[in-house]
Each structure stands twice: as structure tokens, then as C-alpha cells.
Amino acid sequence: MTLRLNPQFAAGLVFVLIGAAFLLSSLDLSYGTWRKIGPGAFPGLVASALIAMGLIVAFTAKKHHAGEEPPSLYSSKVMFIIAAIVVFGLVVRGGGLLPAVFCCCFISSFASRPFQPVKSALYGLGLGAACSLAFIKGLGMPIAIIGPWFGL
Amino acid sequence: METLNALLLGFDQAILPTNLFWCLMGALLGTLVGVLPGLGPAATMAILLPFTIGLEPVTSLIMMAGIYYGAQYGGSTTAILLNLPGEASSVVTAIDGYKMARNGRAGVALSTAAIGSFFAGTVATLLLALFAPTLAEIGLLFGPAEYFSLMTLGLVASIVLSRGSLPKALAMVFIGILVGLIGQDVQTAAPRFTLGFEEMSSGVNFVVVAMGLFGIGELIKDLETPESRTAINAPFFSMIPSREDWRRMVAPILRGTGIGSVLGLLPGGGALLAAFAAYAIEKRVANPPEGFGGGAIEGVAAPESANNAGAQTSFVPLLTLGLPANAVMALMFGALIMQGIAPGPTLISEHPDVFWGVIVSMWVGNVMLLVLNLPLIGIWTRLLTMPFHYLFPAIVVFCSIGAFSLSNSVFDLWLLGAFGVAGYIFAKLDCDPAPLVMGLILGPMMEENFRRAMFLARGNPGIFVDRPISAGLLVLAVLAIAMVALPKIKAVREEAFQE
Numbered sequence: 011m012t013l014r015l016n017p018q019f020a021a022g023l024v025f026v027l028i029g030a031a032f033l034l035s036s037l038d039l040s041y042g043t044w045r046k047i048g049p050g051a052f053p054g055l056v057a058s059a060l061i062a063m064g065l066i067v068a069f070t071a072k073k074h075h076a077g078e079e080p081p082s083l084y085s086s087k088v089m090f091i092i093a094a095i096v097v098f099g100l101v102v103r104g105g106g107l108l109p110a111v112f113c114c115c116f117i118s119s120f121a122s123r124p125f126q127p128v129k130s131a132l133y134g135l136g137l138g139a140a141c142s143l144a145f146i147k148g149l150g151m152p153i154a155i156i157g158p159w160f161g162l
Numbered sequence: 163m164e165t166l167n168a169l170l171l172g173f174d175q176a177i178l179p180t181n182l183f184w185c186l187m188g189a190l191l192g193t194l195v196g197v198l199p200g201l202g203p204a205a206t207m208a209i210l211l212p213f214t215i216g217l218e219p220v221t222s223l224i225m226m227a228g229i230y231y232g233a234q235y236g237g238s239t240t241a242i243l244l245n246l247p248g249e250a251s252s253v254v255t256a257i258d259g260y261k262m263a264r265n266g267r268a269g270v271a272l273s274t275a276a277i278g279s280f281f282a283g284t285v286a287t288l289l290l291a292l293f294a295p296t297l298a299e300i301g302l303l304f305g306p307a308e309y310f311s312l313m314t315l316g317l318v319a320s321i322v323l324s325r326g327s328l329p330k331a332l333a334m335v336f337i338g339i340l341v342g343l344i345g346q347d348v349q350t351a352a353p354r355f356t357l358g359f360e361e362m363s364s365g366v367n368f369v370v371v372a373m374g375l376f377g378i379g380e381l382i383k384d385l386e387t388p389e390s391r392t393a394i395n396a397p398f399f400s401m402i403p404s405r406e407d408w409r410r411m412v413a414p415i416l417r418g419t420g421i422g423s424v425l426g427l428l429p430g431g432g433a434l435l436a437a438f439a440a441y442a443i444e445k446r447v448a449n450p451p452e453g454f455g456g457g458a459i460e461g462v463a464a465p466e467s468a469n470n471a472g473a474q475t476s477f478v479p480l481l482t483l484g485l486p487a488n489a490v491m492a493l494m495f496g497a498l499i500m501q502g503i504a505p506g507p508t509l510i511s512e513h514p515d516v517f518w519g520v521i522v523s524m525w526v527g528n529v530m531l532l533v534l535n536l537p538l539i540g541i542w543t544r545l546l547t548m549p550f551h552y553l554f555p556a557i558v559v560f561c562s563i564g565a566f567s568l569s570n571s572v573f574d575l576w577l578l579g580a581f582g583v584a585g586y587i588f589a590k591l592d593c594d595p596a597p598l599v600m601g602l603i604l605g606p607m608m609e610e611n612f613r614r615a616m617f618l619a620r621g622n623p624g625i626f627v628d629r630p631i632s633a634g635l636l637v638l639a640v641l642a643i644a645m646v647a648l649p650k651i652k653a654v655r656e657e658a659f660q661e
Contacts, residue, residue, distance in 0.1 A: 087382055114559050115559055
């Protein structure tokens with residue numbers, strides 16, 4: 011329960027870090043002259059302003075209120091949702107849309123309770139079929155329903 | 163007469179069967195996603211935008227406009243039936259609308275919202291048609307310096323009129339600008355901040371950013387706060403307002419329309435501000451005022467008219483000056499760019515079919531909402547009671563398919579995941595992502611105009627204050643910031659958004 015966990019302070023810190031990252035990489039680019047401004051100048055300026063704002067946000071942060079829970083950034087739900095998107099990306103080219111939607115749907119349903127595997131699987135299949143029909147047959151998306159992985 | 167001819171040209175476009183069809187689809191899909199808890203118009207549009215890209219420019223914009231109105235209408239529906247405003251601009255509708263629903267007058271409240279919205283939409287469309295061409299002519303006088311100042315004002319105003327802490331919102335704008343600058347520099351072709359990824363040299367697609375921040379971010383937030391969603395059980399009785407209801411709703415609808423139309427024009431204005439202002443004014447003129455908060459029909463009619471009027475007229479700065487007034491308009495801007503149309507003063511003269519087609523189809527969209535959605539309310543409410551664990555995998559799937567279909571690139575999916583995480587972190591840190599999206603859209607244009615102005619002025623930064631229009635716009639921006647920083651006004655502003 012230190013000051014560090016105060017959301018306001020954390021936000022300021024995040025801003026400073028993002029600003030610093032952009033400022034550092036803008037140094038690799040030419041700043042140009044006043045008349046012919048280079049590609050690095052404007053980002054450098056904005057990044058500096060971002061750092062300044064980050065400092066203001068961090069240092070005007072109210073001291074930690076007693077009893078206020080610090081935000082916990084860890085959440086298994088985020089993991090599942092992000093994993094679902096990543097798996098969709100890994101599967102869609104090789105496996106096709108139907109398996110990709112199935113995996114995406116199945117994995118993301120881990121994020122909610124109660125988790126019912128059979129129902130989720132069936133739902134995933136149904137959703138996959140519906141999406142294949144709508145996007146590939148209907149809107150002409152250039153992707154296979156069942157991809158090369160399955161030797162079809 | 164000229165306006166009339168132009169409107170007829172628009173009608174020719176709007177009533178083409180394909181355009182009508184996609185307008186309808188947009189309105190339906192928009193309502194469908196808009197009634198889902200936690201997904202406001204910006205999220206709805208971000209999720210559905212990729213599916214409009216394959217269409218003709220006019221058609222896709224018409225569909226986007228349909229999605230917008232649908233989403234807004236969906237937001238009002240949930241506000242009235244569930245006391246769960248789907249978006250900030252229907253927060254005030256929930257106050258009296260939900261009470262009406264509890265008193266068994268849900269049907270009347272929903273019809274009032276629809277009638278008010280329709281009337282306001284009609285008036286605002288006419289205003290748009292009348293004033294937009296004039297404003298575009300003024301826009302033609304603008305040089306790079308004026309544009310830079312105008313965008314600065316637009317960004318500042320959108321922050322000032324939004325809720326939350328000012329330094330935080332500014333920081334979010336700056337992040338947005340920086341993310342917008344990722345990719346090849348237009349003038350020197352130097353790659354910037356691409357981290358060595360070939361895929362990033364053409365920049366980060368703004369749809370992916372918006373989808374990640376609004377769609378995925380809000381979704382995860384929703385998952386963590388499971389709410390019991392029980393729709394109103396009270397029978398609907400009747401959708402038709404009584405004679406007394408009609409009598410009471412006329413004046414608030416007129417006032418709401420007026421307030422909304424004016425406030426929508428302001429940079430940074432739009433539906434949200436309009437709804438709050440209209441509700442506050444109704445409360446003041448109400449006679450007797452006690453009815454407010456207890457299910458007064460005026461409390462539904464006025465803000466609903468105002469937010470629709472505001473939503474409509476906030477298209478004016480976008481279509482005439484190329485300045486998106488809020489996050490939703492920023493998404494519209496992105497949709498235009500993806501269609502190869504640069505919004506700005508030349509839009510009316512270069513693409514009159516697009517301009518007038520979109521304007522007229524906004525009105526057509528309103529008609530569709532009126533005749534289609536009222537009978538469909540039963541379906542929407544059933545959707546609301548659907549368990550969330552069936553809905554959200556579908557949303558994740560749609561976002562994935564949408565992001566992938568933008569350019570058939572798997573890389574966009576990695577970015578979607580990354581911005582989803584970012585959206586979640588920002589939500590946890592209590593930072594509104596809307597200013598970021600504004601910065602993302604306006605940032606690259608600001609840089610370009612800044613560099614061009616400096617080149618024209620031979621390196622003298624005084625150009626921004628020497629030119630009168632530019633100086634005036636900058637003074638307004640500074641005043642706006644100063645106003646919010648003043649403690650007294652700060653208190654009023656915080657109070658206004660508390661309600």
C-alpha cells in the first residue's frame with residue numbers, strides 16, 4: 011500500500027514512460043531547420059509535452075486514500091481474451107475461418123463463469139459456421155472456410 | 163432553390179436500392195450492437211467499420227451513419243428499459259426514462275424517444291443542408307497555419323467538454339498524436355517508430371486502435387463487473403402516447419432540437435453536451451419542477467431530441483472543415499479516408515453525390531429507425547436478457563475477423579491484442595480513450611500543416627499569430643484551457659458531469 015499503487019500516480023508514470031520512449035527514438039530522426047522541419051521535430055515536441063503532462067499527473071496525485079483498493083492490473087480474463095485474438099491470428103491462414111472462429115470463441119469463453127466446455131464448443135461451431143456463411147459466402151472475404159492444414 | 167436541387171441530388175443517391183439496403187443494415191446492426199451493455203456508439207462503429215470498407219464510398223458512409231444512429235438509439239433503449247445507458251449521451255435519458263418504464267410506461271417512453279429523435283433529426287438535416295455549403299466556403303480561405311490552429315482548437319475543445327482530469331486527457335491526446343505519427347514520414351519517407359516492423363511502415367490502422375481501445379477494452383472491463391441485467395418486467399401496455407403526453411412533449415422536443423443543433427456545431431460538442439444541456443434547461447423551465455426525476459416525459463423528450471440533433475449537426479465541422487468534433491466523428495473521418503475521400507472544404511464541390519447522399523440518408527436512417535425499431539423493441543429487449551457469456555465471445559470473434567479483414571494481415575491482429583491490453587490498462591488507470599482517438603486522427607494532419615506553414619513563413623513561427631483567423635482560433639483554444647483551469651469553473655464543470 012505505497013503511493014506507487016495510486017492509479018493517478020501510475021497513470022503519470024505510464025505517460026512519462028511512453029513519452030520517453032518516443033522522445034528517445036525521435037532523436038534518431040532529423041530535426042531539420044526552422045524552415046524545413048525534419049521528421050523528428052514534431053514527434054519530439056509532442057513527446058516532451060507528454061512527459062511534462064505525465065509529471066503533472068503524477069505529482070498532483072492525491073496521497074493514497076485509506077481503504078481505497080489499488081487497481082490490480084492482473085486479470086486472467088485479459089489473458090484469455092488476448093489469447094483468443096492471438097490464436098485466431100495463428101489459425102486463420104492455415105486452418106481457415108471456421109476453425110479460427112471456433113478456437114477464438116472457445117478460448118474467450120474461458121473468461122466467464124460458469125465455464126461449460128460442451129456448450130461453448132457447440133456455440134463456437136455454430137458461430138464459426140454462421141461467420142463462414144456471412145463473411146465468405148456473403149461478403150466474399152478472400153479466405154478459406156477450412157484451410158490447407160486439413161489437407162482440403 | 164440551390165439547396166433544394168442539391169437535396170434532390172442527395173435523394174437520388176439515398177433511395178438507390180443498394181443504399182437503402184445498407185442504410186437499413188447499418189441501422190439494424192448499430193441497434194443490435196448498441197443495445198449490448200457497455201458498448202457505446204464509438205465501440206459499435208469501431209467493431210463494425212471493417213465490414214463497410216468493401217462497399218462503394220457513398221454506400222459505406224451511409225451504412226456508417228446508419229450504424230451511428232442505430233447505436234445511439236440502442237443506447238437510449240437500454241437506458242430506458244434497464245437504467246443502463248449504453249453511452250454517455252443517454253445518461254440523462256435514464257433518469258426519467260427508467261422511472262417511466264417502472265411505472266409501466268416503457269412503451270410510451272420509447273416512442274417519445276423515437277419521435278423526438280426523428281423530429282430533431284429532420285430539423286438538423288435541413289440546417290445542415292442550409293449552412294454546410296457556406297461554412298465550406300469559409301474553409302476554403304484556410305491555409306496551413308489556419309488549419310493547424312483549427313485542429314488545435316478542435317482537440318482542446320474536445321477535451322474541455324469531456325469529463326475527467328484535464329492533464330490526463332491532454333496526455334491521452336499526445337499519445338494519440340504519437341501513435342498517429344508511426345509509419346513513414348510523408349515528406350522524407352523516413353520510417354518513424356516502426357520498431358523495425360515492415361508492416362508498420364504504412365502506419366498503425368486507426369480502426370485497429372479504436373477497436374482495441376473501445377471494443378476489447380470495454381469488453382474486458384464489463385467482464386470484470388458482472389451486473390445483474392434484468393429487463394423491466396412491467397407489461398408494455400401501449401406504445402402510443404396519450405393526448406396529454408403529446409401536449410407535454412411538444413415544447414421540450416422543440417427546445418431540445420434547438421439546443422442540440424447549436425451545441426452539435428461546436429468543436430468538441432455533439433450529442434453528449436447537447437443532452438446534458440437540454441435536460442438541465444427542461445428542469446429549469448418545468449412547471450411544476452417536482453415531476454423531474456420521477457418519470458417526467460419531458461425528461462425523455464428533451465435530451466433525446468437534443469442528442470440526436472447534436473449528433474446530426476456535429477457532422478457539419480467534419481464535412482465542411484475536415485475537423486472531427488468528437489471520437490465518433492473521428493471514426494467517420496477515418497472511414498472517409500479509407501474510401502479515398504479527404505473530408506474538407508472541397509468535399510461538397512468535388513464529391514457532391516457523396517456529401518448530399520450522406521446528408522439525405524441520415525434522414526432516411528432516422529425514418530428507418532422510427533418505422534422499424536419500434537416494432538422490433540421486443541426483440542431488442544430479449545437480446546438484453548441474453549446471458550453475457552454468449553455475447554462476448556461473439557464480440558471477440560467479430561473484432562478478430564474485422565481487424566483481419568482490413569488488409570488480410572495477421573499483423574493487425576497482434577496490434578489489436580496490444581491495443582486491447584492498452585485499453586484495459588487505461589480503463590484501470592481511469593483514462594478515457596476518446597481523446598487518444600482524436601489525437602490519432604488529427605495528429606498527422608497537424609504535423610503536416612505545421613511543417614507546411616513553417617515552410618511558407620520561411621521558418622518564422624510567428625505565422626500562427628500573425629494571421630488573424632489563425633490567431634483568433636488559438637486565442638479561443640487558450641481561453642478554453644484557461645477556463646477549465648480556473649477553480650470556480652472547474653467546480654461547475656465537475657458538477658455538470660456528476661448528475
